[in-house]
Amino acid sequence: MKSPSQIIKYYAEEIARKLKEPEWALRKRIRAAEIYEKAPTPPWMPEDFDLEAFASKAAEEEPLKPGEGEIPEWYKTILERIGVPEIEQSMLAGVTVMVNENVVYEAQKKELKRKGVILESLDEAVRRHENIVKEYLHRAQVPEVHKLAALHIALRRGGTFVYVPKGVRVPFPVQAFFVITEEQLAQTEHTLIIADENSYLHFIEGCIVPIPAPYSMHLGGSEFYSLKGARLRISSLENWIGKVIHVPVKGAEVHEGARLEELSVVMGGIRVGMRPRIRLIGKGAKLSFNSVAFLRNEMKSWSGSTVVHEAPKTNSSIVNRTVMKDSSSDEFLGEIIVKKGAKGVIGHQACNTLLLNDGAINTTIPKLVSEVSDADLAHEGTVGKIGEDQVFYLRSMGFAEHEAIQMLTLGFIDPLIQDLPADYVRAIREIVKMTLNAA
Amino acid sequence: MEGLEVIDLWVEVEGKMILKGVNLALPRGEIHVLMGPNGAGKSTLAMTIAGHPKYKVVRGKILLDGEDITNDPPEERARKGLAVLFQMPPELEGVTVAELLNKIKERSGCKEDVYDLLRESNLPSEMAYRYVNKGFSGGERKRFELSRILAMKPKIVIMDEPDSGVDIESLKVIAEGVKRLQRERAGVLVITHYRNILKYIVPNKVHIMIDGKIVKSGGVELIEIVEKKGFKEVVAA
Ligand SMILES: Nc1ncnc2c1ncn2[C@@H]1O[C@H](COP(=O)(O)OP(=O)(O)OP(=O)(O)O)[C@@H](O)[C@H]1O
Ligand SMILES: [Mg+2]
Numbered sequence: 001m002k003s004p005s006q007i008i009k010y011y012a013e014e015i016a017r018k019l020k021e022p023e024w025a026l027r028k029r030i031r032a033a034e035i036y037e038k039a040p041t042p043p044w045m046p047e048d049f050d051l052e053a054f055a056s057k058a059a060e061e062e063p064l065k066p067g068e069g070e071i072p073e074w075y076k077t078i079l080e081r082i083g084v085p086e087i088e089q090s091m092l093a094g095v096t097v098m099v100n101e102n103v104v105y106e107a108q109k110k111e112l113k114r115k116g117v118i119l120e121s122l123d124e125a126v127r128r129h130e131n132i133v134k135e136y137l138h139r140a141q142v143p144e145v146h147k148l149a150a151l152h153i154a155l156r157r158g159g160t161f162v163y164v165p166k167g168v169r170v171p172f173p174v175q176a177f178f179v180i181t182e183e184q185l186a187q188t189e190h191t192l193i194i195a196d197e198n199s200y201l202h203f204i205e206g207c208i209v210p211i212p213a214p215y216s217m218h219l220g221g222s223e224f225y226s227l228k229g230a231r232l233r234i235s236s237l238e239n240w241i242g243k244v245i246h247v248p249v250k251g252a253e254v255h256e257g258a259r260l261e262e263l264s265v266v267m268g269g270i271r272v273g274m275r276p277r278i279r280l281i282g283k284g285a286k287l288s289f290n291s292v293a294f295l296r297n298e299m300k301s302w303s304g305s306t307v308v309h310e311a312p313k314t315n316s317s318i319v320n321r322t323v324m325k326d327s328s329s330d331e332f333l334g335e336i337i338v339k340k341g342a343k344g345v346i347g348h349q350a351c352n353t354l355l356l357n358d359g360a361i362n363t364t365i366p367k368l369v370s371e372v373s374d375a376d377l378a379h380e381g382t383v384g385k386i387g388e389d390q391v392f393y394l395r396s397m398g399f400a401e402h403e404a405i406q407m408l409t410l411g412f413i414d415p416l417i418q419d420l421p422a423d424y425v426r427a428i429r430e431i432v433k434m435t436l437n438a439a
Numbered sequence: 440m441e442g443l444e445v446i447d448l449w450v451e452v453e454g455k456m457i458l459k460g461v462n463l464a465l466p467r468g469e470i471h472v473l474m475g476p477n478g479a480g481k482s483t484l485a486m487t488i489a490g491h492p493k494y495k496v497v498r499g500k501i502l503l504d505g506e507d508i509t510n511d512p513p514e515e516r517a518r519k520g521l522a523v524l525f526q527m528p529p530e531l532e533g534v535t536v537a538e539l540l541n542k543i544k545e546r547s548g549c550k551e552d553v554y555d556l557l558r559e560s561n562l563p564s565e566m567a568y569r570y571v572n573k574g575f576s577g578g579e580r581k582r583f584e585l586s587r588i589l590a591m592k593p594k595i596v597i598m599d600e601p602d603s604g605v606d607i608e609s610l611k612v613i614a615e616g617v618k619r620l621q622r623e624r625a626g627v628l629v630i631t632h633y634r635n636i637l638k639y640i641v642p643n644k645v646h647i648m649i650d651g652k653i654v655k656s657g658g659v660e661l662i663e664i665v666e667k668k669g670f671k672e673v674v675a676a
Pocket of ligand 1: 452475477483484493
């Protein structure tokens with residue numbers, strides 16, 4: 001019988017062959033396959049995980065995508081109601097050409113090209129830009145963390161690569177759909193974004209319209225690099241339909257004087273496990289990481305993050321807001337680690353959970369570890385229901401109880417999403433409303 | 440009667456009887472003032488009329504334009520034309536002033552622009568994008584309460600201390616609001632501890648509440664007696 005590592009290697013080689021990858025990239029896969037067996041098992045690993053089935057699906061010829069004829073009527077109704085951002089609409093209709101022919105986006109793509117911004121599928125970038133990709137790929141997102149991190153690296157396929165050259169500022173938010181269509185839906189897609197020294201980029205990853213996944217487990221990955229003096233803003237939006245297991249593996253590095261501002265919005269799925277690991281490795285590096293999650297039905301979630309302060313005067317701020325309904329459960333593990341020599345660190349995290357009914361369970365575990373004495377670390381956690389006074393105040397203005405709850409629930413997440421482009425804010429709000437109204 | 444009628448109202452809060460037979464009639468188009476010492480039950484009356492679930496009506500009833508609303512949920516009362524200005528309105532994080540006012544307007548059919556509604560209360564237009572009551576000063580809270588009440592186009596308004604903790608400018612703004620509501624044929628009950636607001640509005644009636652009962656009703660002269668001799672003397676007078 002083949003060992004797990006042998007199974008993974010077999011499919012890793014098959015994927016590398018299909019993608020015509022250079023030797024160095026294959027070596028990263030093989031190494032990860034070897035680490036798989038020794039790596040710890042994350043708590044969100046499905047109990048009945050079938051490695052062979054997963055790996056063979058990841059290696060299948062064509063990543064599946066819903067064809068226009070296959071989109072069910074009810075799904076189109078959802079799209080109409082939430083007022084999907086136009087570019088997402090065309091992607092979901094499976095009509096690549098529409099995206100490519102859209103005048104506005106075409107103009108923006110030209111401008112990016114003129115500035116030397118590289119924007120292409122990661123598979124292509126691995127072949128064409130070894131000089132950049134080799135150094136960064138799987139440096140922040142490493143295989144040792146746990147089995148799924150290793151598995152993702154071995155079976156990586158599809159996804160997006162963005163490189164912003166030194167000093168270049170991209171004046172508009174760049175959306176993943178600029179680059180790809182079907183590759184966004186690959187099971188093990190990987191996003192690699194590098195903002196080189198003193199550059200600026202706002203990248204919007206994923207899509208907020210519900211994604212009908214053509215597989216049962218999504219093991220995507222992402223890596224964000226904000227190099228010296230750069231400012232990198234990332235908004236990741238994910239909304240899964242049906243019984244999808246969503247367990248992305250994420251890592252980031254923030255260098256000297258650089259900033260990383262991340263917002264993650266996760267909705268849908270039946271099991272979500274995600275704890276990004278973010279390293280602040282240069283003096284004065286700054287991180288702001290906000291996440292919003294909406295859990296319902298029997299959803300199980302493992303959330304949180306690990307922030308490692310490795311340099312002096314680094315600053316991190318983590319805000320996590322989770323809305324929980326029905327009998328969902330969430331375990332938040334917020335870890336802040338300060339390494340030796342990292343003087344004058346500030347690390348604050350807040351985890352606020354809103355329970356919409358009895359029966360939903362939240363566990364919050366703060367873990368603050370410091371190897372230096374002068375670190376300013378703080379954790380604030382609140383778990384509660386919607387305030388009765390607020391509900392009554394709104395009812396006294398003529399709003400029914402469910403309308404009041406809807407307004408206050410949207411209000412709970414609003415401070416975190418308000419900086420997104422307006423049509424995304426609107427779409428998120430509509431989705432939350434629909435989710436609240438659903439029985 | 441067109442207006443609000445409170446008939447022999449007995450109200451219990453957490454097992455304690457607070458209102459002990461309150462009677463009050465507030466016709467539309469009139470301004471009434473309600474005074475009384477701390478703890479007399481004024482806010483309890485306001486909250487009971489608003490329909491707060493904590494306040495249990497043990498006996499008596501509340502009529503709005505002749506219709507019994509004693510058992511209506513709060514939103515139903517509001518839709519029938521009742522509005523209450525809160526003594527301490529709560530913060531609504533994440534809900535902007537503009538969003539709230541627009542939603543109220545949608546329901547009430549109010550045609551006034553959000554900025555105009557804010558201007559009515561002398562609030563700057565930037566206020567529209569702030570979260571309701573979040574970080575508002577005491578005076579701003581009261582003025583915002585006025586704006587959202589104007590948006591509701593109510594028939595009866597109960598104002599619980601609209602004038603406490605506000606400066607002279609805010610006081611004038613609120614008094615103007617009361618007058619406007621009266622012009623729009625609303626009945627307004629102003630609960631207050633001070634006579635200052637009476638420099639700007641002329642009440643049709645003054646009621647004095649002590650220990651859960653209205654012990655005296657009359658004209659503005661009652662206020663003078665209260666100021667000079669205290670609440671006890673009013674009852675005797
Ligand atoms: N929710 C409550 N729980 C317990 N007791 C209450 C509650 N609300 C009011 N009371 C009590 O009822 C009595 C009347 O309070 P109320 O707030 O109505 O007085 P008030 O006349 O408005 O006083 P003030 O002038 O100080 O505003 C007080 O003794 C108060 O402690
Ligand atoms: Mg009071």
